[in-house]
Amino acid sequence: MRLRRSRQSLVSTIPTASMADIAFLLIVFFMVTTAYSLDRTPMELPETAQQEQTQKGSALISITHDEVYRFSAGEADAQVVGGIDALAAAIRDVTAANTMHPFVIKADRRVKYRVIDQVLEQLRAAGAENVTLLSQGEVDR
Amino acid sequence: MKIARRHLPAEIPTASMADVAFLLIIFFLVASFYSVTRGIQFSLPKHDEAALTSEPEAAVLIEIAADGALTVDSRPLPLGELQAYLRPKLQRNPTKAVILQTSLDAAYRHMTDVFDELRQSGVQNLVIPTSAELEMYGLRRLQ
Numbered sequence: 176m177r178l179r180r181s182r183q184s185l186v187s188t189i190p191t192a193s194m195a196d197i198a199f200l201l202i203v204f205f206m207v208t209t210a211y212s213l214d215r216t217p218m219e220l221p222e223t224a225q226q227e228q229t230q231k232g233s234a235l236i237s238i239t240h241d242e243v244y245r246f247s248a249g250e251a252d253a254q255v256v257g258g259i260d261a262l263a264a265a266i267r268d269v270t271a272a273n274t275m276h277p278f279v280i281k282a283d284r285r286v287k288y289r290v291i292d293q294v295l296e297q298l299r300a301a302g303a304e305n306v307t308l309l310s311q312g313e314v315d316r
Numbered sequence: 317m318k319i320a321r322r323h324l325p326a327e328i329p330t331a332s333m334a335d336v337a338f339l340l341i342i343f344f345l346v347a348s349f350y351s352v353t354r355g356i357q358f359s360l361p362k363h364d365e366a367a368l369t370s371e372p373e374a375a376v377l378i379e380i381a382a383d384g385a386l387t388v389d390s391r392p393l394p395l396g397e398l399q400a401y402l403r404p405k406l407q408r409n410p411t412k413a414v415i416l417q418t419s420l421d422a423a424y425r426h427m428t429d430v431f432d433e434l435r436q437s438g439v440q441n442l443v444i445p446t447s448a449e450l451e452m453y454g455l456r457r458l459q
Contacts, residue, residue, distance in 0.1 A: 191334070198337035205344030221428035225435040226354040279355060284425035288380075288418045291427065296446035308428060309355040 214245055214253035214281060221284040223310040233277040233307070234269050236262065240283040242290055249276075263297040270301040281309040356431060358442060375413035375443075376405060378434075382419045384426035395429060399437045406438060413441045420447060 214237040237245040237253050246265045247253035256262050269276050278298060282291060298306060378398075379387040386393050393401060405412055414434060418427045434442055 195330070195333055195337060198334060198341060202337060202340045202344065205341060205348060209344050209348040221425040223356045223428055223432035223435075225356055225432055227357045229355055229357075282424050284423065284428070286424045287420065288422045288424055288427055289420035291424050292418070292420060292447050295444065296448045299446060299449070305357075307355040307357040308431070310428060310432075312354070313432075 213247040213249070213251070216245065216253075218281070218283040219285065220281070220309055220311045222313045224313040226310060226312060227307070229279050229307050229309070230277045230305075233279045234266075235279050235281060236266075236294060238280070238282040238286055238290055238294065240285050242286065259293050259297065262294065263301070266297055266301045266303065270303050274302045274304055276303070277305040277307065278303050279307045279309050356428065356435060358431075358444070375415050376402065377415045377417065378430060380416070380418040380422050380426050380430060382421035384422060384429075386430065395433060398430070398433045402434070402437045402439065410438075411441050412439075413443055414439045415443045415445065417445065417450075 213235045216237055216239055218237075218239055232249040234249050235245075235247045235253055237247075239245075244256045244258070244262050245253035246256045246262055248265070248269050256265060266278075269278075280291070280294060282294075295306075377389055381387065386395055386398065388398065388401060402414070416427070416430060416434065418430075431442075431444075
């Protein structure tokens with residue numbers, strides 16, 4: 176017996192109707208979760224094993240190896256500030272509105288503790304309560 | 317004269333949409349890897365005089381010298397043994413105060429190293445007095 180080949184050839188298609196939905200869902204997910212760095216100054220961050228996610232919109236205090244301060248209230252890119260007094264004024268502007276506003280200190284690991292101490296003192300004096308020291312994950316040894 | 321109307325099927329060209337979409341996905345994926353948004357968190361104490369001026373045996377005092385050497389309760393201690401030293405104390409009293417005093421000439425990373433160890437051993441009541449605070453209470457400042 177000879178089987179008759181069907182005349183109706185099936186068109187092979189990959190169903191792609193939902194692909195756009197999936198792709199846009201992923202785009203929206205990454206858009207929402209991506210926090211842009213406010214300060215892209217390269218520096219060697221201290222390494223810690225314990226890490227928590229910082230909050231989006233945190234005010235950022237960046238201190239480079241050669242003790243240049245940069246500050247951002249959370250929205251705009253970090254700008255260089257003149258010195259500790261200018262930084263203190265900028266911190267007070269933020270805490271005057273909300274003392275619970277999160278602060279992130281991004282400091283180079285080689286910076287002297289004297290500098291960090293000054294910044295912490297200004298934060299404490301301004302009444303900031305939520306401070307995170309930015310670090311990078313510790314490499315397992 | 318009659319112009320023959322041709323029926324053009326109305327279609328939105330979507331062939332490149334997937335390309336555009338995946339390009340955007342990859343962009344956001346990569347951007348999310350490059351932003352450093354993780355760190356070690358603490359809440360600044362508001363003039364915690366009680367903890368600072370508490371009896372020596374009520375709190376653990378950790379001092380970091382300029383070269384990063386640790387002195388814990390007036391005895392030198394290597395960083396690796398800090399967790400073992402604190403564990404029994406914290407088991408007895410989980411809210412035991414730990415005071416972390418860093419020499420002003422020490423590098424920032426010495427402080428974060430110790431801070432990291434303290435976080436790992438689960439210290440809840442961590443006090444990091446600033447030098448101005450120490451002066452205010454007339455306490456010794458590390459040189």
